[in-house]
Amino acid sequence: MTSLKRVLSACLVFCYSSVLSAAVQITVTDQQGLPLEDAVVELLDPANIKFSQKKAEVKQQDLTFIPFVSAYQTGTAVDFPNMDKTRHHVYSFSPAKVFELKLYANKPEAPVVFDQAGIIALGCNIHDYMQAYIYVGDSQFLQVSNGKGQVNFVDLPDGNYQLKLWHPWQNADWVAQQVQIKDGQTHNYQLAITAQEKPKKPKKGFGASYTP
Ligand SMILES: [Cu+2]
Structure with a gap:
């Protein structure tokens, strides 16, 4: 490769990455x-x-749904594999997706396709204390905050975005904000949710006596 070509290819890499570098970094607090x-x-x-998310998984392990909160784009097919020796009976009565997976071990025959945006509360008919949530959104830009309350979106195309926020223990719906992304800018936000104290996740052996 000639030196001119090297310079050109370096410029292309730089220019390309700068086009894709728009980012939104958020810290969520209580x-x-x-x-x-x-x-x-x-x-x-x-x-x-x-549409970018095709398959996902919410497993049952040690009588707990993992993950506790997950977020998928509409149209995503979610498997519910059972890693426990006991059988589970997973269900949702939430309007965005009503379903039940009758008593099963290992893996149900087919995944559940979440085709409508909304919040889905999961439960198990056998273990009342098992609970988890699936947030289904129309956007592919969906993340769940980590232990530090952080989410980090990278490579966002320019646009006018609605920034939506939800937490299972929030006291009230959060009002969506407008975020304009352009020219590869990085946006930093700290967002606060007024939330109830989170019930402790059940440990194996708590049995039906566990009340969240
Ligand atoms: Cu169960």
């Missing part, structure tokens, strides 16, 4: 400013919707 895990952030721009 009302006391403490990091809040399990918050879902969605960045939704109808002009920038592209």
Whole structure:
């Protein structure tokens, strides 16, 4: 490769990465400013919707749903594998997806396709204390906050996004905000949710006596 070609290819890499480098970094806290895990952030721009998530998994292990909160794009097929020796009977009565997977071990025959945006509360008919949530959004830009309350979106196309926020223990719906992304800017936000104290996740052996 000639030196001119090297310079040109380096420029192309640089220019390309700068076009794709728009980012949104968010820290979610509770009302006391403490990091809040399990918050879902969605960045939704109808002009920038592209279906990207095809398959996902919410497993049952040690009588617990894992993950506790997950977020998928509409159209995603979710498997519910059972890693326990006992059988589970997973269900949802939530309007966005009503379903039940009757008593099963290992893996149900077919995944559940979540085709409508909304919040799905999961339960198990056998173990009342098992609970988990699936947030289904129309955007492919969906993340769940980690233990530090952080989410980090990278490579966002330019656009006008609605920034949506949800947490299972929030006291009230959060009002969506508008975020304009352009020219590869990085946006940093700290967002607070007024949330109830999160019930402790059940440990194996708590049995039916566990009350969240
Ligand atoms: Cu169960």
